[in-house]
Amino acid sequence: MQEFDPRRPTYRLAPRIAVAIAGFIALGLGWRLTAGDDLPAVPPLDPAALTSLQHAAFASAEAMPGFDRGVSVPVTVRPGETMEAAVGRAGVGPEDARRAVQALSQATDIVNIKAGMAFVAAIAKPRQSRGPARLIGLSMRTGPASAITLSRTFDGALRLRELQEKVTAETTVACGEMEGxxxxxxxxxxxxxxIISQASQLFGHKLDFTRDIKSGDEFCLVFNRKVTESGRTVEAGDLQYAEVKGQRFYGFKRGGTIEFFDALGQNIKGFLLRTPVDGARITSLFGMRRHPVLGYTRAHQGVDFGAGTGTPILAAGDGVILEARRWGGYGNWLRIRHNGGWDTGYGHISRYAPGIRPGVRVRQGQVVAYVGATGVATGPHLHYEVWFKGVRVNPIGAKVPxxxxxxxxxxxDFRLAKARIDGMLGGARPADDKSETPKLAQVDFDRAAKARLRR
Known part of the structure; x- marks a missing residue:
């Protein structure tokens, strides 16, 4: 056996092995850092996935000693409520609420908050049900593409993170079948x-949505929007294309505004809307009828549309307000003068839209008034008239320009824009297509929508 000599340094194998291993690891890391060009690039974490992970981190945090596992509590700020009171309403104690608001104040205004603002608090309740819950984290959206989160670190502090998603502009396809x-x-x-409002106004002079549309009818909309990386729309742009029940309308910019044309390049904007009230039903036609209030037969010089009080009334065409006044049995009355000797009239109005008065110019589809039952009426409805050179004509059969x-x-230029839209839909038609309302191309609309529309 070798004798121990105190003058001789001891030789211990384990520490030397550990140092050697550490050296090899450091060498390997150094090589990877210097040889990055020869290694396959690791793709960065998708911002949407990163946001999701950060939001979920505090909600799925391990339970702290004496507390249950964290749960998410949605909170909406009430009228007159402070941010600290709203956080406290999630179940946490005053100290946690105060510290959370103090941390949030570094990134957003927590003094001038508005009722309805929402956030999610992640809390852990005490296992013995004694005392307040512990705040694990908090997530709050501060803008269309921004949010802030709080998460509790190992030392008990609340860490603030500001998240910002990139917003991009894109053209989106949304297609399907009518259900409702x-x-x-x-x-x-x-x-x-x-976008749906734009499409409704566009088809208002072509279709009666209560009678012409049936379940299963195909529709397709193409429009611009601004969307976050997680696929959430933050701003809707202009409608570029609309198709309902086989009728195709293409948007084309002229004079700084978008107008719509059929496949042949003819402006599809009718002179007057066919239905000046969205979703209304015709309750009385033009011609002789027995008056429901007066009880005798006389000429009904317009068309009645049944709708609830307050339903918006749309200007049937571009024009100038000629009258906005009380007029006998018509109650509150509105008359618009259009080009070429055409006028439209609207009776039994409950109230006028802001700014509507004689001399004001309005555009087709603009809200000018609201349905009511003023004057001689059995219930809320719109009495709609069309005049041509001072003579009332049937609004349904009138031949307008x-x-x-x-x-x-x-x-x-229009044909180029049309070809681009057709390409997006996956069903480009030949240039010599003579059909005013061609049939739908056999396209997998669901696949096109899923490929281009992130929900």
């Missing part, structure tokens, strides 16, 4: 209320 109203169907396909037809350079 156009609004309900298009919403399910991903269209925003603003049609739109213009593109030609020359404008027609060439």
């Amino acid at each position: 109203s156009l609004y309900e169907s298009a919403s399910r396909a991903g269209a925003s209320p603003a 049609q739109g213009t037809i593109l030609e020359g350079r404008e027609l060439v």
